[in-house]
Structures are given as structure tokens and as C-alpha cells.
Amino acid sequence: MHINLRRGATGFVAMATAVALVLAQPTPASATSPDDVFAKLLVKQVTGAHAKQHLNALQSIATANGGTRAAGTPGYRASRDYVANKLRKAGYKVTLDPINFVQSWAENSPPTLTQTAPNSKAYVPNEDFFTFPPSPAGDVTAQVQAVDLTLPPAPTPSSTSGCETADFNGFVAGRIALIQRGTCPYATKVRNAGFAGAAGVIIFNEGQPGRTDAFTVDIGEWRAGIPMVFADFAVGNELAAAPGTTVRLKVDATLKLGTDHNVIAETRLGNPRNVVMVGAHLDSVPAGPGINDNGSGTAAILETALQMRLYPVRNKVRFAFWAAEEIGLLGSDQYVEGLSAAERDRIRLYLNFDMIASPNYAYKLYDGDNSDGEGSPAGPPGSAQIERQLANFFDRRGLGHVGTDFDGRSDYGPFIAVGIPAGGIFTGAEGLKTAEEQALFGGTAGVAYDVCYHQACDTTTNINATALDVNADAIADSVARFAFNTTAIP
Ligand SMILES: [Zn+2]
Numbered sequence: 076m077h078i079n080l081r082r083g084a085t086g087f088v089a090m091a092t093a094v095a096l097v098l099a100q101p102t103p104a105s106a107t108s109p110d111d112v113f114a115k116l117l118v119k120q121v122t123g124a125h126a127k128q129h130l131n132a133l134q135s136i137a138t139a140n141g142g143t144r145a146a147g148t149p150g151y152r153a154s155r156d157y158v159a160n161k162l163r164k165a166g167y168k169v170t171l172d173p174i175n176f177v178q179s180w181a182e183n184s185p186p187t188l189t190q191t192a193p194n195s196k197a198y199v200p201n202e203d204f205f206t207f208p209p210s211p212a213g214d215v216t217a218q219v220q221a222v223d224l225t226l227p228p229a230p231t232p233s234s235t236s237g238c239e240t241a242d243f244n245g246f247v248a249g250r251i252a253l254i255q256r257g258t259c260p261y262a263t264k265v266r267n268a269g270f271a272g273a274a275g276v277i278i279f280n281e282g283q284p285g286r287t288d289a290f291t292v293d294i295g296e297w298r299a300g301i302p303m304v305f306a307d308f309a310v311g312n313e314l315a316a317a318p319g320t321t322v323r324l325k326v327d328a329t330l331k332l333g334t335d336h337n338v339i340a341e342t343r344l345g346n347p348r349n350v351v352m353v354g355a356h357l358d359s360v361p362a363g364p365g366i367n368d369n370g371s372g373t374a375a376i377l378e379t380a381l382q383m384r385l386y387p388v389r390n391k392v393r394f395a396f397w398a399a400e401e402i403g404l405l406g407s408d409q410y411v412e413g414l415s416a417a418e419r420d421r422i423r424l425y426l427n428f429d430m431i432a433s434p435n436y437a438y439k440l441y442d443g444d445n446s447d448g449e450g451s452p453a454g455p456p457g458s459a460q461i462e463r464q465l466a467n468f469f470d471r472r473g474l475g476h477v478g479t480d481f482d483g484r485s486d487y488g489p490f491i492a493v494g495i496p497a498g499g500i501f502t503g504a505e506g507l508k509t510a511e512e513q514a515l516f517g518g519t520a521g522v523a524y525d526v527c528y529h530q531a532c533d534t535t536t537n538i539n540a541t542a543l544d545v546n547a548d549a550i551a552d553s554v555a556r557f558a559f560n561t562t563a564i565p
Pocket of ligand 1: 400429
């Protein structure tokens with residue numbers, strides 16, 4: 076405590092001096108607001124060289140732990156401790172937020188799906204239907220209720236059965252949900268069924284040519300806590316044709332959950348009713364040390380947090396280092412799910428940084444306003460303004476930038492799903508650099524942005540130093556601006 080106070084006092088002097096220096100420089104009238112002053116200061120303080128030191132530390136952690144920092148491994152726990160210790164020493168309020176993941180799953184005996192009333196008919200396990208790993212065990216006999224089915228099926232795959240919570244309006248809790256394969260992930264359908272009080276879930280293949288058989292597919296979702304199976308189209312069609320049918324659904328499996336922790340660090344100052352959240356996933360894939368994916372985002376937001384530790388922020392800034400992103404956004408998803416409605420409302424925006432130093436990089440900004448008109452729609456109101464603010468940084472430096480589809484496939488997904496605006500930077504993964512991007516950023520067109528994506532070679536040599544430096548600055552700039560001013564966000 077005593078040492079921290081001394082450190083704090085010294086730091087305050089250093090910061091006051093730095094602020095005075097920034098203020099003493101001749102500045103245009105537009106550059107005198109605190110957000111501008113502190114953004115300029117933080118951009119100076121956050122360097123690629125400092126971020127690189129965190130990458131070296133994460134690499135050492137991986138090397139000492141079998142070459143990985145994946146969920147559930149000692150390498151992840153050492154990464155967690157590294158980040159948490161740095162933030163605690165810097166004076167942040169640090170919380171280790173427990174989250175669950177599937178440690179192991181095994182099916183003990185084949186599943187059962189049998190019509191029990193009005194007729195009796197048993198379906199053939201592992202032929203007519205399969206258990207969805209990692210289904211919890213369960214043995215339930217209940218009436219089947221169809222959920223927004225399209226029968227006969229549309230000519231092309233398009234069913235949204237179970238994709239929207241509204242599909243379950245009128246669903247009677249305790250029944251078994253009968254759902255059709257379609258446009259959204261199986262996991263989404265199962266979660267929605269769970270929220271609606273279903274006692275079990277049967278999803279059946281959609282019915283177009285090539286989409287009729289049952290098969291086994293791990294959906295990475297278990298939290299509904301109910302047995303779930305995937306049936307062929309014929310089974311689903313038959314059950315749907317006889318409303319009121321009762322079935323017995325049984326899954327005999329052993330599901331073991333493990334626990335990891337998100338590291339959450341919050342500034343002690345700032346309005347707690349106006350929270351600016353900044354996140355990066357801390358885990359790697361099992362195959363490698365994950366230095367670009369996502370040591371790079373981790374290092375940049377960690378260094379940003381450390382350098383701004385004494386800033387008199389107006390808004391509370393909350394840094395999140397997510398666990399288990401690579402196995403299904405589990406850390407961020409469970410975090411958002413655990414928030415009360417009031418806690419969600421206080422989060423004004425979320426910034427996400429997942430891969431910011433790809434060796435064959437492009438500066439890609441999440442297309443929050445859907446100006447590219449590609450893939451997913453625009454993000455919640457405010458997402459466009461976040462994209463604009465990030466773009467301003469690159470524009471001021473005369474650097475190019477392009478959009479990247481706002482598809483929710485990183486930790487911002489759970490935030491935008493509950494209406495929290497989000498944005499972020501991405502330098503590319505396994506996709507190939509375009510000729511246009513080569514003209515803008517250099518590098519090599521036709522080659523992956525990150526040739527070591529999700530591989531053992533994603534080491535400290537898999538980092539582009541320029542991209543790391545520029546993006547660390549871009550992150551510092553945006554975090555500082557939002558820490559003092561969120562009026563741009565509706
Ligand atoms: Zn990642």
C-alpha cells in the first residue's frame with residue numbers, strides 16, 4: 076500500500092509535467108479539450124516497443140507451458156496472472172471473473188428418441204438422429220411443440236426456426252422444442268429454447284437436397300442444461316405432422332466443465348454510470364502461442380491501461396481480457412449474460428481488438444455503419460460513430476484503412492447482440508490480401524494476412540512491428556477520447 080502511494084505520487088508528477096508539456100505546445104483552438112489533450116498524451120506514452128515487451132512475456136509463458144496459452148491450460152492461467160498482476164500494481168481494481176467451458180464430454184450409451192403417444196415408434200439412434208455434443212444428460216418425456224417451421228421446406232436454405240426469441244412466443248415451458256436447421260447457428264436455437272423453458276431440443280435437417288440426413292456436430296453449447304439431438308428431415312417432418320405427439324428423449328452422457336477467468340480491470344475514477352469497455356481475448360488456440368492472435372490486442376490494451384493509470388478520466392474505463400474466445404466467445408458471452416439490465420445500460424460502448432499486428436496486415440475497421448454493404452448489417456446505434464472515431468486517427472496520420480464485416484465473430488458479438496455499440500481494429504487472419512490493400516498498405520496481395528493464423532508459428536516473429544505500433548497508438552487515441560467524452564455516442 077505504502078509503495079503504491081509513493082509510486083502513485085511520483086507518477087502524478089510525471090503526468091502533470093507531461094500534460095503541461097502537451098498544453099505548452101502551440102495548439103489550434105480545436106485541440107484544447109481534455110479528450111484531445113489526453114489522447115495526444117496517451118498516444119505518445121503507448122509505444123509499440125512497450126507492447127512488444129508484453130508479447131515477449133506472453134511468448135515466454137507459452138514456451139514454458141507446452142507452446143500454448145489455450146483455455147483450460149497452465150499457459151492460460153499464467154497469462155491471466157501476468158495481466159492481472161500488472162494491472163493491480165498499476166492501481167486498477169482487478170476482478171477475476173470465472174467462466175465455464177467444456178473440459179470433456181463423453182456419450183455413455185446411444186440416445187433415445189421414441190414416440191410414446193398417441194402412437195409408439197422408436198427412431199434409430201446414430202442413424203435417424205444423433206446426440207449433439209456436448210449435450211447434458213437428460214431423460215424427459217413430454218409433448219413436442221414445433222417452433223416456426225417451414226414445411227414443406229423452401230427451395231433454398233432459409234429457415235429461421237428458433238433463431239429469434241419471438242419464435243418461442245406461445246411455447247409451453249416443459250415441452251420439447253422441435254426446431255428446423257436454417258440460417259442461424261444450432262447453438263442459438265438451443266439457447267433460445269432453453270430461455271423459453273424447453274425440457275429438451277430436437278433440431279432436424281432443413282429438407283433441401285443435401286440437407287436431409289442426420290449427423291453428429293459439436294455445437295459447443297451446453298448452458299441450456301437440457302438434452303439435445305439432431306434428427307434427419309424425415310423424423311422432423313413426421314413429428315411436425317402430428318401436433319400433440321409425446322416423445323421420450325434421453326441422452327446419456329458425462330459432461331465435465333472447467334473454469335477459467337476473464338480478467339476485468341476498472342479505473343477507480345470516472346462516472347460508473349457511463350462505462351467505456353475495452354476488450355481483447357487473452358487465450359490462444361491449442362496449436363500455438365497466439366502472439367498475433369491475440370497477444371497483439373492483449374498487449375496493446377494492457378499497455379494502454381498501464382499508461383493511463385493516473386488519468387483523471389470522466390468515464391469509468393473497464394478493460395477486459397477474455398477467456399476462451401477461441402472455443403466460442405465463452406468469456407465475453409458469459410460476462411454479458413451475467414450482467415443485470417442496469418449494468419448493461421451503464422456500458423456506453425465496447426471496443427474490441429483481436430489481431431492488430433498481422434505480418435501481412437491491412438488496417439481494417441469494423442464496419443459498424445455497414446457502409447461496405449457486405450455481410451452482416453450495421454451495429455447498434457453508436458457503432459458508426461466508433462468506426463468514425465477510429466477512422467479519424469488513421470486519416471489524421473494520412474494512413475489508409477478499409478472496412479471489415481461486422482459479423483460478431485469476436486468478443487464484441489455478445490455486446491452488439493444486447494444493443495451495446497461496438498467497434499474495433501483488425502489486421503486480418505487467414506483471408507488473402509487484395510491488390511487494393513497491397514496498394515494501400517504494402518505487403519503482398521494474394522497471400523494471407525497472417526500465414527501463421529491458429530498455428531504453432533504464431534510466435535513473436537509473426538508480428539509486424541509497424542502495425543503493432545500504429546494500432547497501439549490508434550487504440551490509445553480512441554480509448555483516451557472516449558474516457559473523457561462519449562457525447563458522440565447517441
Ligand atoms: Zn482472435
